[in-house]
Amino acid sequence: MVYLLLLRPYNKGMLRHPCFLALVLFFSFFFASAEEKKPAYLLLPKDIYFQPAGGLRVRYDKLNDGTGKAFTSEEDDSRVQQRAQFDVKLLKGEYFETFFRFIHFSEWGESVGNTISPQKDAFNRGNGLLVNQAWALWKVDDSLGIQLGRAPLNFGLGFVYGYNDWFNVPYTFDYFDFAWDWESLNLSLIYAKIEELERVSGQTLSPDPEENHIIINIDVKNLSDALETFNFNIVQVNRDLGSNDGGASVLNGLNMQKFSLETALNFRNFFSTLFISYGTGDEKVAPVNQVGGIENVRISHTALDFKLGYRSQELGGLRIWGGIHSDSGDKTPGDNESQTFNPLYYNVYGQSGLMDLLRWGNLSFYRIGLDIDIFTGLKLGSEWLSFSRTEVADGINFGDSGRFLDSRIASGDIILGPGKELGSELDLWADWNFQSGVNVRATVSSFFPNGAFKEATSVSGSSPSSAITQFLAQVGYFF
Numbered sequence: 001m002v003y004l005l006l007l008r009p010y011n012k013g014m015l016r017h018p019c020f021l022a023l024v025l026f027f028s029f030f031f032a033s034a035e036e037k038k039p040a041y042l043l044l045p046k047d048i049y050f051q052p053a054g055g056l057r058v059r060y061d062k063l064n065d066g067t068g069k070a071f072t073s074e075e076d077d078s079r080v081q082q083r084a085q086f087d088v089k090l091l092k093g094e095y096f097e098t099f100f101r102f103i104h105f106s107e108w109g110e111s112v113g114n115t116i117s118p119q120k121d122a123f124n125r126g127n128g129l130l131v132n133q134a135w136a137l138w139k140v141d142d143s144l145g146i147q148l149g150r151a152p153l154n155f156g157l158g159f160v161y162g163y164n165d166w167f168n169v170p171y172t173f174d175y176f177d178f179a180w181d182w183e184s185l186n187l188s189l190i191y192a193k194i195e196e197l198e199r200v201s202g203q204t205l206s207p208d209p210e211e212n213h214i215i216i217n218i219d220v221k222n223l224s225d226a227l228e229t230f231n232f233n234i235v236q237v238n239r240d241l242g243s244n245d246g247g248a249s250v251l252n253g254l255n256m257q258k259f260s261l262e263t264a265l266n267f268r269n270f271f272s273t274l275f276i277s278y279g280t281g282d283e284k285v286a287p288v289n290q291v292g293g294i295e296n297v298r299i300s301h302t303a304l305d306f307k308l309g310y311r312s313q314e315l316g317g318l319r320i321w322g323g324i325h326s327d328s329g330d331k332t333p334g335d336n337e338s339q340t341f342n343p344l345y346y347n348v349y350g351q352s353g354l355m356d357l358l359r360w361g362n363l364s365f366y367r368i369g370l371d372i373d374i375f376t377g378l379k380l381g382s383e384w385l386s387f388s389r390t391e392v393a394d395g396i397n398f399g400d401s402g403r404f405l406d407s408r409i410a411s412g413d414i415i416l417g418p419g420k421e422l423g424s425e426l427d428l429w430a431d432w433n434f435q436s437g438v439n440v441r442a443t444v445s446s447f448f449p450n451g452a453f454k455e456a457t458s459v460s461g462s463s464p465s466s467a468i469t470q471f472l473a474q475v476g477y478f479f
Helices: 002-006 009-016 018-033 400-411
Strands: 048-064 077-092 096-108 127-139 144-151 173-181 185-196 210-220 227-239 253-266 270-284 296-312 318-327 363-375 378-389 421-433 438-449 468-478
Touching: 270 318
Parallel strands: none
Antiparallel strands: 048 077, 048 468, 077 096, 096 127, 127 144, 144 173, 173 185, 185 210, 210 227, 227 253, 253 270, 270 296, 296 318, 318 363, 363 378, 378 421, 421 438, 438 468
16 A cells, blocks of 8 residues: 555655655565464454444534624624434454444524525535444454544644544544554554545646545553653645545645644643644645746645643642644745645644634734633633734634634735734633533633734725624533
């Protein structure tokens, strides 16, 4: 499999990185030359176990002033989303495991969204039933396991690959995983198919355009009680020129290597997390996407996320924390160098505020927050975040609550000002965990535009300068 990947037309960029190529060749040689291991045990075919699980989650989300009063006709929105899931796990003896997750989701109430004619049983954004996970695991021996099928990629803190359970349909990928699990180290070699692309006439280097990731993930464990997470991963991204929307737009070819470290420490009274990432590679720009005739773009991006906190058991489990985040942006968009950070498939919710208005990529901010257990099962918390663009010339990556701003900026109806500052966000939340297993969450968030938003111009004559607020309530039960 690895040999075939090296022969793909756009993988020639891997030759520019001899260390990475040597590492891939080492694992290729290992799998090709290793003798077949015969297990020293006898499987018990009659030992079959069936484990059902499932649950239901309902969420109400209300967004007010979604464009900061720049366009009053479309800035209020409320919707209800529900997700029900049913899990089936089958275990045969000690060495075989199969898992299926069925998800039904529905959404209603959004003012702008699904344009499909309403049908009671149609599969669309408002109503869907699918198999979200379907995978099998074979424990070859006490240390080696082979997993294949459709499953989430979720490493360390979820800052490179995360399951994103916040979504109605969480991220899952088709992949093969060879994992060695030792007492103090877990090593995984993964080949994942991220997306099948459409051919575009005259604009593809491959008869079968697609995006694939080769991942080496190292997870250190059991070194000390204080070290909760120490995860290092190397990712090779291969994407051909192609379209993911039937040809309406064309994705650029991508040959990128990404190196990331994620770690979490938990002492008696202190806790901290650290994420460091560096990416390098080449991007082949499709003709329809080229600016100034530039066909090949060199990639170099970085990210740093750090949080440090203190807890006091004497004060109801009071926790206080502060943190900083900075990822790179593009200084001169349109040239042959790209520095905009590519976060891949990280856990988006909570990583730049609970509102999910801004996401990583050309984003810097600092945060301070606290939470406390009022009594058993009830936790109250708050956090303040202050955002800015890393590079003024580069764009902004919006989350779900920023969809109205994103649409208006993309259409040219809003032109951001030259300020680097973006604004601040205040999050307030309450979590109830009942003994019956029901979880209730309520969040009130406000984003206060500043700098680039207050200095913006728009076709309406008003800048997006008023607070954007969100109220969210969620009830869930899973077993």
